[in-house]
Amino acid sequence: MALTGIFLIVFLLVHCYVNANVFFSHGEENFNRAAHFMGTNILVRIAEIGLFAGFILHIIQGYKLELSNRAKRSSKYAVTAGNKTSTWYSRSMALLGTLILLFLIIHLVHFWVPSRFGGLTEVNYDGKSVLNLYGRMKDVFSQEWVIIVYLLGCFSLAWHLLHGFQSAFQTMGWNHKKYTPLIHSMGVVFSVVVPLIFALMPLFMYFGWEIPVGELTLLF
Amino acid sequence: MQHYNMDLTLKVWRQQNRNAQGGFETYQVKDISSEMSFLEMIDVLNEKLIHEGGDPIAFDHDCREGICGTCSMVIDGRPHGPWKGTTTCQLHMRAFKNGETIVIEPFRANSFPVLKDLVVDRKAFDRIIQAGGFISVNTGNAVDGNAIPIDKDDADNSFAAASCIGCGACVAACKNSSAMLFVSAKVSHLALLPQGAPEKSTRVAAMVDQMDKEGFGSCTNTYACEAECPKEISVMNIARLNREYLASSFNADK
Numbered sequence: 001m002a003l004t005g006i007f008l009i010v011f012l013l014v015h016c017y018v019n020a021n022v023f024f025s026h027g028e029e030n031f032n033r034a035a036h037f038m039g040t041n042i043l044v045r046i047a048e049i050g051l052f053a054g055f056i057l058h059i060i061q062g063y064k065l066e067l068s069n070r071a072k073r074s075s076k077y078a079v080t081a082g083n084k085t086s087t088w089y090s091r092s093m094a095l096l097g098t099l100i101l102l103f104l105i106i107h108l109v110h111f112w113v114p115s116r117f118g119g120l121t122e123v124n125y126d127g128k129s130v131l132n133l134y135g136r137m138k139d140v141f142s143q144e145w146v147i148i149v150y151l152l153g154c155f156s157l158a159w160h161l162l163h164g165f166q167s168a169f170q171t172m173g174w175n176h177k178k179y180t181p182l183i184h185s186m187g188v189v190f191s192v193v194v195p196l197i198f199a200l201m202p203l204f205m206y207f208g209w210e211i212p213v214g215e216l217t218l219l220f
Numbered sequence: 221m222q223h224y225n226m227d228l229t230l231k232v233w234r235q236q237n238r239n240a241q242g243g244f245e246t247y248q249v250k251d252i253s254s255e256m257s258f259l260e261m262i263d264v265l266n267e268k269l270i271h272e273g274g275d276p277i278a279f280d281h282d283c284r285e286g287i288c289g290t291c292s293m294v295i296d297g298r299p300h301g302p303w304k305g306t307t308t309c310q311l312h313m314r315a316f317k318n319g320e321t322i323v324i325e326p327f328r329a330n331s332f333p334v335l336k337d338l339v340v341d342r343k344a345f346d347r348i349i350q351a352g353g354f355i356s357v358n359t360g361n362a363v364d365g366n367a368i369p370i371d372k373d374d375a376d377n378s379f380a381a382a383s384c385i386g387c388g389a390c391v392a393a394c395k396n397s398s399a400m401l402f403v404s405a406k407v408s409h410l411a412l413l414p415q416g417a418p419e420k421s422t423r424v425a426a427m428v429d430q431m432d433k434e435g436f437g438s439c440t441n442t443y444a445c446e447a448e449c450p451k452e453i454s455v456m457n458i459a460r461l462n463r464e465y466l467a468s469s470f471n472a473d474k
Contacts, residue, residue, distance in 0.1 A: 065438055069396035072330050072437035078231075078244065079297035079323045081393065085447035091395055093440065167441040173466060175459030 001065065002171035004058035005164050009190070011051055016197050023204055025212050028134045029125055036130035039115060059101060066094040089159040090167070096160040103153030110140050141205035154199040161191035225251045226318035230265065232277055233325045235334050238341075242334065244323075254314040258301060259284060259291065261313055278337040286310040286450065289385030292392070293338050294325040299389035299448045307387065307450040327388055329397035331435045342388050344434040345402060349386075352426035353406040355415050374412045382409035383451045390445035390453075396437030401445035403431050404461035405453045411464055421471045424464040 018038060021031035038044050082088075089096065114120050115131055123132045140146055165187030169175070174183070204210070227250045235242030249265050256264075259281050266276035282290035291308040295301035301311040316322065324338065332340040382405070390401035407424050410416030416423070439458060446455045 065440070069398075069437040069440070072397035072435060073328055074330055075242075075328050075334075077294060077297060077325060077328055079294075079325070081297045081444065081448070084298070085393060086395075086442040086444040090440070090442040163441070170441045170455070170459050171439075171462060173459045173461075173463030175456050177456075 001058065001061050002168040004054050004061065005168045006172075007050075007054045008058060009161070009165065009168070011054070012194055016194050019201060020197060022134065022137065022201055023209075023211050025210055025214075027210065031134045031137075032123060032130050032132060033125060035115075035133040036128075039131065055104070059097070062094060062097050087163065090163040093160060093163060096156045099156035100153065100160055103149065103156065106149060107153070110146075111136060137201070137205050141202040144206075147202045147206055150202045151199055154195040157198070158191050158195040161195070162188065165190055221254075221314060224254045224314075224318070226254065226313065226316065226320070228252060228261075228316065228319070229321040231321065231323045232337070233334075234277070234337050235326075236336065238333050238335055252313055254312070256313045257284065257309055258293075258295070258311040258313065258315075259309050278335075278339045280339050281309060284309040287385060289387035292327050292340060292342075292387060292389070294327060294392055296323050299327060299392040300387070300450050304447075305450055305452045307385075310450075327392035329388075329391050329436070331397060331399070332388060332391060340388075342386075344436070345386050345388060345399070347434065348399070348403060348427050348430045349406065351430035352419070352423035353410070355410060355419060368414050370413060377456075378409045378412035381405040381412070381453065381457050384409075384449075384453050385451055387450060389448050389450060391436060393444045393448035394437065394439075395442060395444065396440060398439045398445070399431050399434070399436040400439040400458050400461065401449060401453055401455065403427050404455075404457035407461045407464060408457040411460065420464060421468040424461065425468045428461070428465055 018034045019031070021027050021034055024030070111133065114136065115133060120136055121132045122129045123135070124130075141150075166180075166184050169180070169183050174180075227248070230247045230249060231244045232247060233242055234245045247265055247269075249261065249268075252261050252264065259279070262277060262279060269276050280290050280292050282288045284291075286307040286309060289307075291300075293300070293308050295308065295311070300306060300308045302315055303311055326332075326334050326338045327340050327342075331344045332342055335341050384402060384405035386402060386406075388399075388402070391397050391399050394400075407420075407427060410423065411420045441455070441458075443455050446453065
């Protein structure tokens with residue numbers, strides 16, 4: 001869980017960074033170019049296989065763990081300590097994970113499926129034809145229910161990360177007098193900031209917001 | 221603190237034996253002193269039950285000083301009751317108010333089957349210790365302990381881990397019925413000392429293996445165990461166990 005979790009945390013960073021192009025002026029071209037790079041570069045495509053494997057492993061491990069752990073106490077308590085001794089989200093990782101999985105399926109159908117299997121318009125930049133994923137985002141995020149689903153997805157992700165980030169380090173045995181408080185704080189910042197940036201994307205698209213900056217591009 | 225007497229309603233789990241269907245029975249106790257321990261309160265109830273010709277409530281207890289790890293019980297959803305760092309025998313009735321209803325259950329986990337009422341079978345812990353929670357010592361004269369230099373921090377951490385009394389509250393508190401806090405304390409207190417170092421690789425592998433065989437759940441780091449532990453064993457030990465286990469699995473000679 002911990003290894004795949006850390007791997008997926010790294011993926012979130014990359015995903016967040018590339019997509020952050022849409023916040024700025026010239027977002028359309030910058031984002032489409034970045035998406036084109038991510039969709040065509042051979043190394044990124046190989047990494048994509050690893051990403052799918054990481055997701056699938058994390059999901060299967062998670063459900064196996066939850067089922068096996070639930071089976072360890074057949075006779076339930078009449079009264080439980082609830083939130084007095086542990087946080088609700090640390091006890092609800094399977095539930096939060098399931099919500100994220102549902103979101104992920106919707107998200108793949110919205111963007112990954114059409115970008116791989118067709119159905120997207122193309123745009124031309126300097127004679128190079130690239131898929132108009134920005135246009136797709138505009139379309140998808142013009143519907144209110146989609147915005148709500150995405151906001152809920154980000155919300156579930158935030159709670160999932162709030163436990164998962166620090167828990168991954170503990171499982172790997174990285175509990176240190178000096179560094180663990182730092183890891184915990186980093187975990188809280190990551191769990192709030194990254195899902196917040198993701199949550200802002202549909203809102204920017206829906207309301208047509210844009211941060212005016214001259215030449216900034218988040219390409220690499 | 222002001223002394224007071226209280227009347228209480230107790231909902232106690234009664235179960236005839238390992239295979240019987242258990243259920244809650246309700247009892248009234250009167251004039252319980254706030255200076256009694258929780259177990260003394262149950263003694264009072266049991267005397268009353270015996271006088272009335274009933275079956276007294278079976279519960280585990282031994283030293284009643286908070287050091288042996290025999291007493292158990294989940295009181296209002298909390299193993300060893302509401303006080304932090306306290307065993308049931310050291311929990312005093314001043315933790316409760318007059319007229320309160322208290323729900324008393326056994327530690328619940330498939331690896332801790334109920335023997336009768338509030339008594340559970342915790343031999344699974346003994347078998348984990350037998351699997352590796354010891355050091356091998358040559359016979360002959362005992363070596364002078366002070367002759368072996370030990371870092372002060374290591375000695376302190378080892379001692380803190382060794383204060384685990386093996387009561388099983390960690391398992392009872394964990395939503396997964398995981399025994400990781402117990403096993404990690406037992407692994408840590410030996411792994412941190414030079415006397416435990418020669419066998420540390422085999423020890424951690426054998427103890428974790430036995431823990432899994434006993435049917436305890438996996439740790440998902442909710443840290444409810446640390447919050448409920450009467451000896452306040454730190455989850456730092458669980459990370460140490462994970463490190464030791466990882467190192468042991470890379471040990472090509474084992």
